Amino acid sequence: MxxxxxxxxxxxxxxxxxxxxxxxxxxxxxxxxxxxxxxxxxxxxxxxxxxxxxxxxxxxxxxxxxxxxxxxxxxxxxxxxxxxxxxxxxxxxxxxxxxxxxxxxxxxxxxxxxxxxxxxxxxxMPALLLVRNDSDIKTVAQLVERGKSGKLNFGYGSPGGQVAAEAFNRIAGIQAVGVSYKSQPPALTDLAGGQIDYVVGDLSVATALMRGGKIRALAVSTEHRLPEWKNVPTFAESGFKSYDLVxxxxxxxxxxxxxxxxxxxxxxxxxxxxxxxxxxxxxxxxxxxxxxxxxxxxxxxxxxxxxxxxxxxxxxxxxx
CATH class of the missing domain: 3.40.190.150 (Bordetella uptake gene, domain 1)
Known part of the structure; x- marks a missing residue:
């Protein structure tokens, strides 16, 4: 060699x-x-x-x-x-x-x-479209209808929350004002308190407030409904099949x-x-x-x- x-x-x-x-x-x-x-x-x-x-x-x-x-x-x-x-x-x-x-x-x-x-x-973790529990907005269609008037605002406390909300707004044709927070928990606290109209957040942060009856979800970005939240339709069921963020x-x-x-x-x-x-x-x-x-x-x-x-x-x- x-x-x-x-x-x-x-x-x-x-x-x-x-x-x-x-x-x-x-x-x-x-x-x-x-x-x-x-x-x-x-x-x-x-x-x-x-x-x-x-x-x-x-x-x-x-x-x-x-x-x-x-x-x-x-x-x-x-x-x-x-x-x-x-x-x-x-x-x-x-x-x-x-x-x-x-x-x-x-x-x-x-x-x-x-x-x-x-x-x-x-x-x-799926993305959820969230409103306060006593909101008169009961469905995604109702939120979209209200949003097209340009009178809604949304909160976000992370890069993911910002992009997820802006992407939904674009697909749905909504005109809404974004409000930035340092993290997701204070955004959801303000949502529960009525300071903002909706948030697109992940389930890990929203779970406690959902279980406590403070906020509720209008849609979830999964293929099928979640076992614990069977009353929450998917985005696809709500007419937004292209919304597939995770x-x-x-x-x-x-x-x-x-x-x-x-x-x-x-x-x-x-x-x-x-x-x-x-x-x-x-x-x-x-x-x-x-x-x-x-x-x-x-x-x-x-x-x-x-x-x-x-x-x-x-x-x-x-x-x-």
């Missing part, structure tokens, strides 16, 4: 053995950090904490959650994707971070696909992670999501567990990026 060929063969073997060793020993005694790019109490933060608790059981090491909120999730996400790609700094990916921010923020300091290793999907949460890391480590993490995540008590915790927050494989998650992220981009284009939303 020629010296150059021997050197290449030796280098390849060393790298292969190193990757295998890393997978076999990962994570060892070294702690894992999961970055949550939104504040405590958000769906991102809660998902990270449930996952961290479960991963500790399977991986046998400390798993901590670090909140780095700000700038619509950009601050924490940029920090996470620029961290070492050794599998010890992970981040919560989501519709806000990976599907919506690319169409809202000019000069976004990360690429939603190239700068990430997308490991697994955790949950999906909120989602996943686990990711920096680009270039070892595939052996990624597969190890994916298996641990899916094992956690299969536990009945974990599924129940997420369901209690209006989130449906949605485990998948590594390649399937990468394809899902790309598809969701395209879907949200199309809706933003329809709504004439441009990055700022």
């Amino acid at each position: 020629k010296p150059i060929v021997q050197a290449v063969f030796f280098s390849t073997a060393v790298l292969a053995n190193a990757a295998a060793f890393a997978a076999d020993t990962y994570p060892g005694n070294k702690p894992i950090k999961i970055v949550a790019a939104f504040s405590a109490g958000s769906a991102t933060d809660t998902s990270a904490r449930i996952l961290a608790e479960e991963l500790r059981k399977d991986l046998g090491t400390t798993v901590v959650v670090e909140n780095r909120p700000g700038a619509q999730g950009v601050i924490g996400t940029e920090y996470a994707v620029k961290s070492p790609k050794d599998g010890y700094t992970l981040t919560i990916s989501s519709s806000s971070i990976n599907s919506i921010n690319p169409g809202l923020i000019k000069d976004l300091p990360y690429d939603a696909t190239r700068d990430f290793t997308h490991i697994a999907r955790l949950t999906t 909120f989602w949460v996943g686990l990711a890391g920096p680009a270039g992670m070892s595939q052996e480590v990624v597969q190890r993490l994916n298996a641990s995540v899916n094992k956690a999501l299969a536990r009945p008590e974990v599924r129940e915790r997420f369901m209690g927050m209006g989130m449906e567990v949605a485990p998948n494989g590594v390649e399937a998650q990468q394809q899902f992220v790309r598809a969701q990026l395209q879907s949200w981009a199309a809706r933003m284009k329809e709504a004439n939303i441009k990055p700022e």
Whole structure:
């Protein structure tokens, strides 16, 4: 064997053995950090904490959650994707971070696909068209009719809420004034109090107020009606078949992670999501567990990026 060929063969073997060793020993005694790019109490933060608790059981090491909120999730996400790609700094990916921010923020300091290793999907959450419980608007058709007069306003407390509402307004031909909030909970509090007319929000945030009889849903963005809310029609049933947006949460890391480590993490995540008590915790927050494989998650992220981009284009939303 020629010296150059021997050197290449030796280098390849060393790298292969190193990757295998890393997978076999990962994570060892070294702690894992999961970055949550939104504040405590958000769906991102809660998902990270449930996952961290479960991963500790399977991986046998400390798993901590670090909140780095700000700038619509950009601050924490940029920090996470620029961290070492050794599998010890992970981040919560989501519709806000990976599907919506690319169409809202000019000069976004990360690429939603190239700068990430997308490991697994955790949950999906349908979008709900919400009004206060005692509103005289009882159906989507009634809201659309009222909205065409230009006398309605809507609230939003996240990039997803903004785009979801603007996209619906565009499809429905509604003229309404948007009111921005720091997060979804205060937007829904004002909705319940009558300060705004409607919100398009995710089920995880709306569940408590819906159960408490403070707000109610006119439509949900799922193919079929939700078991707990069988009286709420789908958008398709209400005449809006093209309204197919979904909120989602996943686990990711920096680009270039070892595939052996990624597969190890994916298996641990899916094992956690299969536990009945974990599924129940997420369901209690209006989130449906949605485990998948590594390649399937990468394809899902790309598809969701395209879907949200199309809706933003329809709504004439441009990055700022």
